[in-house]
Amino acid sequence: MTFPIFELLEWYESQKRDLPWRKTKDPYKIWVSEVFLQQTQVSRVIFYYERFLEKFPNIESLANSNWEEFFPYFQGLGYYSRGKNMLYAVQYIQQNFCGVFPKEVEELQKIKGIGKYTASAIASFAYGKNVPAVDTNFIRVLSRFFNIKKGEVQKTAEQMFKIVKIPDISLLNHAIMDIGATICTAQKTDCSRCPLQKKCYFFKNGQEIVPRLPARPRRVIQQEYAILVLYQDGKYFFQNNAETKNKKAFLSFPQIIRPTGKNIRHLLQEEAIQKWNIHISVRPPFFTTDIPHANTFLRLSFSRAQIVSGNLLHSAENVWISPKNLEENRYDTYSLKVIEKLKTMKIPSPQ
Numbered sequence: 526m527t528f529p530i531f532e533l534l535e536w537y538e539s540q541k542r543d544l545p546w547r548k549t550k551d552p553y554k555i556w557v558s559e560v561f562l563q564q565t566q567v568s569r570v571i572f573y574y575e576r577f578l579e580k581f582p583n584i585e586s587l588a589n590s591n592w593e594e595f596f597p598y599f600q601g602l603g604y605y606s607r608g609k610n611m612l613y614a615v616q617y618i619q620q621n622f623c624g625v626f627p628k629e630v631e632e633l634q635k636i637k638g639i640g641k642y643t644a645s646a647i648a649s650f651a652y653g654k655n656v657p658a659v660d661t662n663f664i665r666v667l668s669r670f671f672n673i674k675k676g677e678v679q680k681t682a683e684q685m686f687k688i689v690k691i692p693d694i695s696l697l698n699h700a701i702m703d704i705g706a707t708i709c710t711a712q713k714t715d716c717s718r719c720p721l722q723k724k725c726y727f728f729k730n731g732q733e734i735v736p737r738l739p740a741r742p743r744r745v746i747q748q749e750y751a752i753l754v755l756y757q758d759g760k761y762f763f764q765n766n767a768e769t770k771n772k773k774a775f776l777s778f779p780q781i782i783r784p785t786g787k788n789i790r791h792l793l794q795e796e797a798i799q800k801w802n803i804h805i806s807v808r809p810p811f812f813t814t815d816i817p818h819a820n821t822f823l824r825l826s827f828s829r830a831q832i833v834s835g836n837l838l839h840s841a842e843n844v845w846i847s848p849k850n851l852e853e854n855r856y857d858t859y860s861l862k863v864i865e866k867l868k869t870m871k872i873p874s875p876q
């Protein structure tokens with residue numbers, strides 16, 4: 526499968542990331558950027574990179590410094606062994622290469638702290654060597670494009686680079702890295718914007734990665750109410766919530782906050798004794814509904830009940846209504862829902 530190099534380079538020309546270390550061919554500056562970029566985000570590195578080069582603009586200035594001078598300009602990047610290796614590295618280059626970074630990957634790899642990737646990056650970006658700089662972005666893009674294992678990418682890339690004939694091979698490395706950093710990431714593939722799309726195995730086989738939307742937080746119950754639907758001698762019992770006696774009645778079935786885990790039957794029975802001095806028999810809830818409330822909800826459980834002993838007389842606050850007169854009154858929203866529900870039920874029915 527051929528790799529669409531020219532489409533990629535065209536894309537890179539207009540979409541490339543504007544990074545200060547891409548504006549130089551100085552191997553020292555490229556090396557500084559590569560060391561700083563290990564384990565640190567690009568956006569953070571820019572500030573450190575520019576400040577560091579103001580203080581240590583070349584190998585000589587760094588080789589003449591010591592840890593105390595160096596450390597304040599590295600502090601914050603973490604992994605201080607990297608910093609120590611930088612000081613060893615410049616001493617080594619001074620002594621073994623007359624202060625000039627070597628050009629070959631093998632030579633570069635002999636320098637402390639420089640591995641295969643960093644050596645290839647310096648050789649390619651500074652000296653235009655025909656070598657792939659295979660980092661994690663590079664591996665991801667090529668393994669998806671060719672449908673090969675990650676361990677096979679280095680070899681495949683080397684073969685590919687050998688036959689490529691373009692004036693500046695470093696652009697190919699930069700372009701592949703940018704694809705991996707921006708549109709072919711571990712979390713998602715933005716194939717519709719990708720210049721490799723037409724020939725990409727991953728895309729052609731429908732393996733695009735669409736990021737999952739964050740799961741909506743599950744609503745939790747904020748409060749649970751036990752609602753008493755008392756039915757006696759052909760009438761329903763309501764409480765009148767009107768603020769003054771002159772106002773038209775505003776009725777609701779009695780509502781009691783249910784403490785977590787409390788048995789609804791016991792709760793309603795205790796309430797009936799305490800409030801009206803009556804004993805009631807309570808059936809399990811016949812209707813439960815959840816009312817959304819911000820990210821939570823209120824749960825209402827309606828239970829039918831009958832008086833077993835005691836009297837609950839009709840008054841301004843305590844109202845008994847026969848099913849045929851239900852329509853004549855005003856009710857709260859929840860009670861209205863239950864009245865509608867009761868109409869569909871056989872026992873007891875308001876009809």
Ligand code: SF4
Nearest residue numbers: 709716719722725727
């Ligand atoms: S086409 Fe999609 S999967 Fe293939 S390299 Fe581009 S972004 Fe990645």
